[in-house]
Amino acid sequence: MPTTLAAQLAALELGHVSIKAETGTQCLVRPDPEAIDQTLAAVWSDLFALFTDTILEGQAEELGWGFVNLFHRAAGKASTRIERATDEIRLLLATNDGSEIHTAELEQQIERAQAADVEMLALENLRETAAALYLAETGSSWKPAGGSRLSHDALTTSAVVQGREFLKARAEGRRRAAMPQGTPVVFAGGRQSFASADDAKTYGDAIWRTLDRVRANVADLVLVHGGDSKGADRLAASWAERHKVPQISFSLDTRLGARAGFRRNEQMLGLKPRYVVAFAGNGVLERLVIQARAQGIAVVDRRGPLGTNPKHNALIQTAAAAA
Known part of the structure; x- marks a missing residue:
């Protein structure tokens, strides 16, 4: 005797009937x-x-x-x-x-x-x-x-x-x-090595403190970065997530070879950001700062040691040498 409904339908010659x-x-x-x-x-x-x-x-x-x-x-x-x-x-x-x-x-x-x-x-x-x-x-x-x-x-x-x-x-x-709604702010920084854990913490604190100050001026900040999982981008992304700030990550297009980093610079600056926050990095990052300034974009420069302002750091060293 048929045990399934489908088998019973077949036995009754009702195979054309379907159940959904x-x-x-x-x-x-x-x-x-x-x-x-x-x-x-x-x-x-x-x-x-x-x-x-x-x-x-x-x-x-x-x-x-x-x-x-x-x-x-x-x-x-x-x-x-x-x-x-x-x-x-x-x-x-x-x-x-x-x-x-x-x-x-x-x-x-x-x-x-x-x-x-x-x-x-x-x-x-x-x-x-x-x-x-x-x-x-x-x-x-x-x-x-x-x-x-x-x-x-x-x-x-x-x-x-x-x-x-x-x-x-x-x-x-x-x-x-x-593309979340808000005002783009580009963050850029390379991978760094530190002499001690205290130096690493100082550097991380500098990134978070800098982004806090920028956010105080840009309430609807959207953080734009390169998405590096091991460098300064990782610290910036953690700050954004902790503060529930939207993020846009521009990964490198490896098909472009040596051109990939410069292409990413163009993409990020193409968003017309309010600021570029720059920590120490390679030549591609230096080029990003030059292009940003040429386009009239304000640069928050933290490329000095452990995330300091390089001009401020230079003044301190000059004063120390003169003392």
């Missing part, structure tokens, strides 16, 4: 933010307490990175599904014949895109909460191994019910994620 979920019934409710905070904080605490005083303690930072990346990858997959559904929506709009079948297909693709959109936003919320835990644990801003860490704003496209409106809202959401 009713459209519009998928839950689009995102997890409660407070519940996300509490749950991930508890998981994180228990997980890293497990590593303490064990052979895995040295792996804690890498494992924490992977914990955040779990949600980042899942959000990326949801974003890919949105793109596929969006392509289908464009195609259906271009071939619209007014038929009921065509209309039903369009509505189905919009529903798929809406569901993936809400799913992506929920996963990004989880990622950002986990990234905040990573920052508190390691003192460093979390950065994906490849690609960008975009955070789409709260204006979700899931409320849109028309194809063309969906496409327009989707494009606007991507633009806002890639």
